[in-house]
Amino acid sequence: MPEPVDILLTHAHLFTMQGEGVGYVSDGAVAIRGDSIAAVGSSDVLVNNWSAKETIDASGHVLLPGLIDAHMHTAWAIARGVAQDISQWMQLGLAPFARHLLPAMALAGTRLNILEALRAGTTTMGDYATPYEGWADIFEEYGVRAVLTPTINALPRSGMAGLRIGELYPFDEAEGDRSIQAAVAFAREWHNAAAGRITVMYGPQGADMLDRAQLLHVKRLASADGLRIHMHVAQGDREIDQMLKRYGKRTPDYLEQIGYLDEQLLAVHLTEASEEEAAMIAHSGASMVLCSGSIGIIDGIVPPAHHFRASGGLVALGSDQAAGNNCNNIFNEMKLTALFNKIKHRDPTVMPAWEVLRMATIEGARAIGLGDTVGSLEIGKQADLILVDLRSPQLTPVLNRPIRNIVPNLVYAASGQEVALVMVAGRILLRAGCVLTVDEELVRAQAQEAAEELSAAVARDPIHHQLALMDAMDRGWL
């Protein structure tokens, strides 16, 4: 007598990501009951054992855990593509836009960015932002899984406009306290909200942006509340310069000294970390987020993720923000991660396709503390999964032996636009190319309108003459 389930996906090229590899099952199936996975296996077994309200024939498709993007700044989709190909990205590219970004614009950017990521198969989104009205709600409305980190720093709210490059940032202790308290309140409201789909981390913005006492305060709060710490670490030469001037130590040594390096830490970027520093952080049990596209475009650097993994650390992928990286797409990050690391090490065997696929799924889930919840297709885990249509020309042919070519093609040939279905917690959010939970046309129209307002405000502000790209505009290059 077959047992009842809600949805049965059948006849897929199934990659469970169980075990040490990719867990391939030819003609595979997954049964979903409520928000969870009830069964995983071969289609003939599942069709016999389970009776589904709806059966979806996934022939010609890959069935994969939903992808995990561990580090985003979704609001910045509102300024996609305004600051590439320049030095001093933050100061000469982003800052003039940042000073005119209103909460409604940030929200329009977040709406757009979730849409983009969802269409490319991202089901878990790790967003980092100074909270604005509606920020967390919009993830709930879309139905995606989110790990939200409200910004904590002690930088003066008045900004740092008068500061010379290389001058120490002033710390405003009251502002630090305020952002810590706001983060605690946010966590109380949103951690494990939306039936558990939303969780929260504490996010000191960087070791250079608040003092030791406040960093340690955050650490104690995180321990008490059982939350992870999501922090930019060694993210640029600017940060390292501040740390050396203030403490005489580079960031990794400083964090080690104050007791910040342990399993609680999710260290983002490590752009400026040496291989030895990466190994030290990995050995501590901390995890890393690698943002290949963003750091490639902004800095021309490949962070030491290969050494981090070789030292036993877990690495998740992140797309960062579209004002720098231009797109928030984990297919893009998988490909760039594999290729950048081959080039860095001048070795085509470094970071093979299956490793970056694990970083985008089960390894990424473990890195952000959701390894028991998502990242692989296993009985009892949340039903977060995607179908990828293999019938696109760029994914044809599909071969199984002597070499199965599906994983290399997912990483090196797919763009994410082949994603045909997205499910989070048992609910179908995208099907047949359409997002079901929002009005896509409205999201795009509102984003366009808000972006034009932002651009107009920047254009009215004489500061825009400082934008590094004004020269390219003048020369007719853009």
Add this chain to the structure above:
Amino acid sequence: MPEPVDILLTHAHLFTMQGEGVGYVSDGAVAIRGDSIAAVGSSDVLVNNWSAKETIDASGHVLLPGLIDAHMHTAWAIARGVAQDISQWMQLGLAPFARHLLPAMALAGTRLNILEALRAGTTTMGDYATPYEGWADIFEEYGVRAVLTPTINALPRSGMAGLRIGELYPFDEAEGDRSIQAAVAFAREWHNAAAGRITVMYGPQGADMLDRAQLLHVKRLASADGLRIHMHVAQGDREIDQMLKRYGKRTPDYLEQIGYLDEQLLAVHLTEASEEEAAMIAHSGASMVLCSGSIGIIDGIVPPAHHFRASGGLVALGSDQAAGNNCNNIFNEMKLTALFNKIKHRDPTVMPAWEVLRMATIEGARAIGLGDTVGSLEIGKQADLILVDLRSPQLTPVLNRPIRNIVPNLVYAASGQEVALVMVAGRILLRAGCVLTVDEELVRAQAQEAAEELSAAVARDPIHHQLALMDAMDRGWL
């Protein structure tokens, strides 16, 4: 009184690629009569001056010259994705498939590959192959522009299976003569065929694959026939090793010595060329094809294209082959080229978006000798152009001032699947997501069938145990 034209494209974000930049015209239009461009300019002017049989409203789209892929091996789409993440790609990845590739399989691969490239906006395809039945015809049937290069080498037809790694290849002079004569006959039949859409180059496979006398014979033929020479140059350490053993010189010095370095030469790859060698080749007037994705995956190397350009050389982009690069998509090559070179030089200002867009259009056209025909939208040039839909989430928002973000987003956020219309020589080949000149479903089905035959033949041949990826198969990584 408006003059008659066939097609008028209006209200586009027009990038003519005229001049030194990208030639942007807001609310731009292009008028097409027959196979050529009759007018380019602002929509209001063109709408008043020209009366079109068909007017296409290109609002919300970019209008751009068709993209140029200067180096492909289209047949190899039939083995997409079977040889990534390994060392010795040629011997331990491709060779077992190469020995079982039948002409019908090659043709099915070519059909698939043209489909993929066309859908991603490539209008000029530079294919390199040992001719097989139907090879040139299929480009004519699709209606795309092609630059075809039949292989010339003096390697024994019996293959080089018994050869130890590092042993000098034997030269078979008769085979060299045969391939030269076949190339001459092919050029007589196909150069300037299909109303000029098909042109031919002579293709010595590499300086290590035929002797000096035959290389010079090809050079004389190319001069006499007014054809270019399309040759792999310094494409791997294997080639450099052969050249040093046989002649005591690396490839660039040898080519310089025998008089091969001049405007006639299109030098592909330069994987192993030093920056000095790249500069020497560029100074000679020769052009380069840069295959970023392919060389990144196969070798983990970024060729010295930045120095080649800095030395005054023209660089075209190439996607090489899908058995190594997995996809044949110039959007992919633009992005990887910009990013790889930033990383190689640890400088985010290297190879900005507008430069790689020029490499994919006007600079690429000049590099392959078609600079007077295609590559920019100018009166009298062939009407090879594409529309890119900017309404995709990953290309939203569209901003014009103070910073126009369209070119950075085309390079860093687009995947090629946003291409909505493709025209070659005034004929629309793709519209509303559908290729009009072939049955896409049939092309994919035939490719799948032929690929399965090829895979089965490899699986039956004990040589497949030598495939480097068999270990990954055994471990469950694929």
